[in-house]
Amino acid sequence: MKRLEQTFTDNRTKDETTLVAYLTSGYPHLGETVGLISAAVDAGADVIELGVPFSDPLGDGPVIQATGQAALDTGTTTAATLDVVAEARAAGVEAPIVLMGYCNPFLRYGLTQLYDDARSAGADGFVVPDLPVGEGAEWLAQAEAAELGQTFFTAPGSSPERMAASAAASRGFLYVLAANGVTGVRSELDPGIDAYLERVRAAGDTPMAVGFGISRPDHVAALHGKTDGVIVGSALLQAIGAARDAAGRRRAVTGLISSLKAATR
């Protein structure tokens, strides 16, 4: 949690947008995930959002859903993902790592055990897309007990009251959905995004990271100064999926993350 806060604070001081890179744990293989995390961080990713796959990921579009299914098919679990985090730390990764996953696998693991084990493994927080603030009290209590971040969401249609509630509850950063709908590459940012981001900014001073549809350096550049962070997922996973072998996948991550990072300044 401290590492997460520090990253956003440092980048704000440097006038850089924090770049959050989303990777699906276990995609394409569990054995490659640590290498892909390292490649992303080495290329400039400030925060890693590591997806724990779920059979019914309602907030995800076809790209992330397919990577999740592929990861499940090769046996990726919540416990295996915690091991990935521990291995990444052992391999010297120092960037904050937040775990993204849906309620059910986390509940099945047991919340108290989950937050304890996540802290032990070296994770920094949780992002749970089917957990709105109204359902989040117990999760938040566990996060605070384990000193981990807990991210809630705002959507374009969220009322000012709901934006304020989500911002106030979030520990680490607030996830700002750039658009209605599920995750996925979109060619253009919504024309109303600037006004929306101003509304979010007015809702509280929790660092905000914009995700859903951010895929290109020009998107990142266009958001400079309007948000604390940006989150890139589907575009990164598409690049990984298009590569032929493990080395190619790491190169794909390095290439895309470097170009996105350059646009954060």
Next chain:
Amino acid sequence: MNGRFGEYGGQFVAETLVGPLQELEEEYQKALVDPEFNAELDKLLKMFVGRPTPITELHRLGVTENGVKLWLKREDLTHTGAHKINNSVGQALLARRLGKKQIIAETGAGQHGVAVAAACAYLGLEATIYMGRVDAERQAPNVQRMELLGARVVLVDLGTATLKDAINAAIREWIARPDTTHYLLGSVVGPHPFPTIVRNFQSVIGREARAQFLEENDRLPDAVVACVGGGSNAAGMFSAFLDDPVRLVGVQAAGEGKGGQGGHAAPLLYGDPGVLQGTRTYLLQDDDGQIQLTHSIAPGLDYAGVGPEHSHYKDTGKVEYISASDDEALDAFAALSSQEGILPALESAHAVAGALKVARQSAPGSTVLVNLSGRGDKDLTSAMAALKQREETAR
């Protein structure tokens, strides 16, 4: 309305849907006390749906089981042939109040899809129906009906390509267009306020059945039985009897009849609490919380979750949940058809099979009221094929 049934229910959804769900709840609360809305709903139920549906006393089936008298509540006689139309008409009126002309819905057996398509056609709304490809193949007549009624049918190939995946697809579509569309959920599942709204629109079944049974028998039935997939027909039926000294029995799909070994769709018997599709309820899930594959010969019961209110009734013992296998449902399907002249939906055949089990445990002269939630025309091809295959295997 607080959205909880004991520890079940809630609103586990993307932030994008919290506003639309709140808007739906507020509009529903207004509609509940609006005499004009209620008058229009009553009129539609009478003039379009064909309510009240009768109750029918059976003369052969059940009598052989301990001399018990079975009665059916005939939701198969509604327009479009299943209880689903009650909720579809109600929610379509709500959508119109919300100013939403586009309706999205999911369907398993196709009965909800047909009901939505019919209600939307009548009220001038656009309907898009999501259906798993596997379900569409086994319920082809209903796909044709939906299309004739002017709906767009989208086939879903993901996951098991059954009801769960159709619900996922519909929710995703709703997340993308929450401002202009209403998601007309077909069962007492999903996030608050859907389980409550759908149960209330289906409570007409129980109200009518209770009054009709009293009028015919001067007493209440000893037991009331309904099938439970998502559980909307059962929730509507049971709602009228919750304060009565009546045994309430929900029948889940035991599928291949292997108990807890998979190949079924009975989370209330073999599942554990978890969160699926916006609600906390009993689920079929593995040790890592992934949703498991299900199987039932009845597409409308082929679902890994169940309405949260049923989960609460299970824990409190208010309702007893038993199961009927594919084979038992096929037996009931054939028996009700040949002995009583009534062709039930395979979903409803599970209720009949469950009622026969209840009858065997009941004292002679007891009465059992079964909700016959839908008619079986849609199942002719798959049920006849299954019966034939069974005959061949037995030879």
